[in-house]
Amino acid sequence: MRFMKSGMLARATSAAASVLWLAATLAAAQAADDKTYTMKITLPTLNDSLHQFAKNFAAAVTRDSGGRIKAEVYPASQLGSIPRQIEGVQFGAIQCAIVPPEFFVGVDERFEVLAAPGLVSSVAQAQRLARDWHPRSLQ
Numbered sequence: 001m002r003f004m005k006s007g008m009l010a011r012a013t014s015a016a017a018s019v020l021w022l023a024a025t026l027a028a029a030q031a032a033d034d035k036t037y038t039m040k041i042t043l044p045t046l047n048d049s050l051h052q053f054a055k056n057f058a059a060a061v062t063r064d065s066g067g068r069i070k071a072e073v074y075p076a077s078q079l080g081s082i083p084r085q086i087e088g089v090q091f092g093a094i095q096c097a098i099v100p101p102e103f104f105v106g107v108d109e110r111f112e113v114l115a116a117p118g119l120v121s122s123v124a125q126a127q128r129l130a131r132d133w134h135p136r137s138l139q
Contacts, residue, residue, distance in 0.1 A: 039071040042085045043098040046076040050098050057096075 039061060041054050051073075058071030079085055079094060082103045088094035090107070104111040110130050113119065120126040 036067070037069050039069050039095045040074060040079065040088075040093070041071055041096040041098070042074045042077075042079045042088070042094050044075075044077045044082055044085070051075050054096075054098055 039058070041058055043050050043054055045051055054073045054075065058073050061069050061071045077085070079088060082099050083106075085094060085097045085099060086103060086107065089097045101111045101114040113126070113130050120129055
């Protein structure tokens, strides 16, 4: 009978520890929910359709996140030249860069396809080509 009681005690202790762990996790999650983040959106142009898109996107992100994400737009290459903007995205210092896709060729060669006019006849064909293209496929 004593063995049975110690087993029940061990289970009760384990359950209590689990409840405490869950309470601590929920408290930490609640604290993390209160934290706000800044999202940097950069682009090389000013006062054009891409700039307006960036402003609209920033407003939508701020609104849809309930204010937890504060989006900031940096037009006219304020955060550096286009290659520096791409590096900023790669390193996590910039969260969004709106630049022509040809500048991403150094990151992934498939972005070259987007710069070839008349290469494809439909959007679906362009998506297949970009997805399946590999430098060795040209040899």
